[in-house]
Amino acid sequence: MIAEIITLGLFLAGLGLCIFTGIQILYALLFGLACFSLYTLSRGYSVRETCSMLGEGMGKVKNILIIFVLIGSLTSIWRTCGTIPFILYHAMGLIDPRFFVLCTFLLCSMMSFLTGTSFGTASTMGVICMLISNAAGLDPALTGGAVLSGSFFGDRCSPMSSSAQLVCTLTRTDIYTNLKNMCRTCPIPLLISCILYVALAGRETGAQVDSGLLALFRDNFSLHPATALPALIILGLALFHVDVKYAMGASIAAAAVVAVLYQGAMPADLMKSLWTGYRAESETRLSSLLNGGGISSMVKVGIIVLISSSYSGIFSRTRLLAGVKSALQRSARIFTPFGTVVVTSVLSCAVSCNQSLATILTCQMCGTLYPSKEKLALALEDTVIVLAPLVPWGIAGAVPVATIGAPMVCMLYAFYLYLLPVWNLLTAFYHERPKAPVPASHS
Structure with missing residues (x-):
């Protein structure tokens, strides 16, 4: 010990x-x-066995690493081909500052539910909403919080979400049963979040869109309707539940064609920009709005995920966490099983620095707190999945925040992400505390 x-x-x-x-x-x-x-x-354990444990942990995140490459490419090429400028140009005239933050939350929630990816949502719809917000002079922290909340709405409850699928795998439950259960625990936090976004955005009534930006986009991009095609492809394929990797790949391919045909991009420059990100050639104001993206922006994040995920192999095959599990069993009798899962989730997210590993750790340590696998799955979805993006040094929150260019303080405005566990903690104290007996650990 x-x-x-x-x-x-x-x-x-x-x-x-x-x-x-x-x-x-x-x-x-x-x-x-x-x-x-x-x-x-x-x-x-031998050196070979130790390396095997590390490799086992790393193998669990290969899908995430592929998505990182696609996100980096997508965030760059949507700028180059004119997709983001097109949407910005046509959306800025529709802005009502009183409801824009609410619309940002709802649009990102819809996008994340359709695609199942928080990072993909942040890098597409989130970037667009953030750029519109900046152009309109709205509070970037408030808009960033709405993007973060919406991006993880679908990460929790979309059938296409890798997080939801991970929870199903860990708890051996059915994805659609879990989704049905999740729908029962989110309405109140969702409603309160919407009210807060309307109330707080009401202070921004003086914000206006700079009309000079419209001319800026007209002068530097072809705004042909075809430039919206990459975004429509993402949405269309998501509706048919096509794997998000293929949907993003198809969008990137379409964006490459649009960039060459309508923006006059050279294929060699286009390939280079996939790595380096979009860079405006001369216009300073345009560069401050659009510069960014690229696979290179995801390299550091990918290395962090790879290293932190390697821990899970050691945790699962040694007794490193045995003492922690025993303490959690005792705490559940006082704080309720759900309260214990909340505390474990916060600690796991803080220590692991990425959502996948935190989910694995929380499930490993709290697996015996619930007699029902479905209740355990719901507890994980209502805690670790939505709490992970609230850790400033964690991957789940740091990547979307960096992608949209919001200040880190925006996490304080991600209301849905902490109202969900708080609301369910209150109901758990009402429903679970009288049933304090907890199954004995079988480990």
């Missing part, structure tokens, strides 16, 4: 040091990798 405490303590100390000193989180994760590997070796 002492070895486990020392190992976890060292990792948390390294993580805390990086967070409070501003050192890149990558170094803390590498330090954690060394700590956990040394622990495994000290327990009698």
Whole structure:
């Protein structure tokens, strides 16, 4: 037990040091990798077995890494081909500052439900809404919070969501049964979030769209209706439940054709921009609005995900977390099973720095708190899935926030993401606390 405490303590100390000193989180994760590997070796496992555990964890995120490449490409080529300028040009005239933030939340919620990807939503609809917000002079923190909330609405409850599928796999439940259960726990938090976005956006009545931006887009892009095709392809394929990777790939291919035919892009320059991101040639104001994207912007994030996900193999095949599980069993008798899952989720998200690993950890540590697999799945969806993006140094929140160019404080305005667990925690205290007996751990 002492070895486990020392190992976890060292990792948390390294993580805390990086967070409070501003050192890149990558170094803390590498330090954690060394700590956990040394622990495994000290327990009698060979170097080969330890490497196997690390590889097992990394293998679980290969799909996410592919999506990172697609997101980087999409965020660049939608700018180059004129898709984002086209939508901005036609949407800016429709802005009513009183309801724009609410519309941002609802549009991102719809997009994430259709596509099942929070990162994809943030990099498409989220970027568009954020650019319109900036052009209109609205509060970027408030709009960013609406984008973040909406992006994870579908990440939680879309049948196409990799997070929802991960929960099904971990709990061995049916995706559509889980979706039905999720629909019962979200209406009140959803309604309160909408009210808050309308109420807070009402302060922005003086915001106006700069009409000069319309001329800026007209002068620098062809705004032919065909430039909307890449966005329509994403939406259309999502309606037919096509895998998000194929949908994004099809959109990228269509955007490449549009960029060549309508924007006069050279194929060689287009290929380069997929890596470097979109860069306006001369117009300073245009560059401040549109520059960004590209696969290179996702490299650091991909490395962080790969390293942090390698931990899960060690956690699942050693007793490193055995003491934590025992403590959680006892706490559930006081705080209710759901309350214990909330606390575990917060700690897992803070330590793991990515949603997938946090979900795996929370499920591993809280798996015996619920006699019903469906209730465990619902508890995971109402906690770790939506709490992960609220950790400033975590991948789930940092990537969308960086993608849309919002300030980190926007997490405070992601109302839906914390109202959902708070509301369900209140109802859990009402319904679960009288039923405090918790099944004994079988580990």
